[in-house]
Amino acid sequence: MVKIFIDGSAGTTGLRIADRLAGRDDLHVTALPEEKRKDAAARAAALNAADIAILCLPDAAAREAAEWIDDPDTVVLDTSTAHRTAPGWAYGFPELSAAHAQAVRTAKRIAVPGCHASGFIALTAPLVAAGIIPAGTQLSCFSLTGYSGGGKSMIGEYTAQPRPEGLHAPRQYALGQTHKHLPEMAAQSGLPAPLFCPVVGDYYSGMQVTVPLSAAQCAPGTTPETIAEVYRAAYPGPVVTYVDTPTKDGFLSAAALAGKDTMQIAVTGNAERMLLLAVYDNLGKGASGAAVECLNMVLGTDPTTGLHL
Secondary structure, eight states: OEEEEEETTTSHHHHHHHHHHTTOTTEEEEOOOGGGTTOHHHHHHHHHHOSEEEEOSOHHHHHHHHHHOOOTTOEEEEOSSTTTTOTTOEESOGGGOHHHHHHHHHOSEEEOOOHHHHHHHHHHHHHHHTTSSOTTOOOEEEEEEEGGGGHHHHHHHHHOSSOOTTTTSOEEOOTTSOOTTHHHHHHHHTSOOOEEEEEEESSSSOEEEEEEEEGGGSOTTOOHHHHHHHHHHHOBSSSEEEOSOSOSSSOOOTTTTTTOSOEEEEEEEOSSEEEEEEEEOTTIIIIIHHHHHHHHHHHTSOTTTTOOO
């Protein structure tokens, strides 16, 4: 039986991962007692005793924990930002290419993508590879997320009674254009980091990423159908799927896939003005679901095992 240790199991991402792994008879998920949860020696021992170690930690703590692991057979899945552009770490979005999928299957070090970054990269990387968006094009990206993306501290803000003022309305953040997901967005898309506008809303989970695209930013003759053909080939499912019609009533909810581990990709508009759209759960394909999918691929099992599709 494969031994799994989740370092940071009490956090939002760790809890969702544990939920997805619960009840599996091919895994033994270990946990430290509460009094040892922050004990460095106990954590290091548990990490090295695991076949697969999953890091659900802040960036600095994730870097430290990864350095503690000296067992060459231990596979490390890091859900933090710490290693997403680091040499020697596979980028855990297997749907991006056959090379990405193979790297996830064989790597000892896998960085789970960021939530906002997942949507931007899924929308743009295939179009750059197909020559539809020229390399060097700087795009804009708008992303709406539920407050669970901010972890326990933000969840506490939104669920506090009385609630702090201003939380009833959407709040744009990272106004200085230094969001921590920008480096991986550039590295994996093949484009400069986008002009990025993330927004947190008054709902628990779910994410909608939008990339506006004009005719001037595309190869000549590009239409929504041109882009749709690329998406159909790249994303046949079951985890990431192209959909022809993302909405039935003209409104696209960021919570449409809340609680799921899937992602839907779409393109709307006309030959002059297009919108590239990705809808998923920031805790699903944007975090915990992505980690479990990568874990399954490391094990050689069906990538969707334990996922909520």
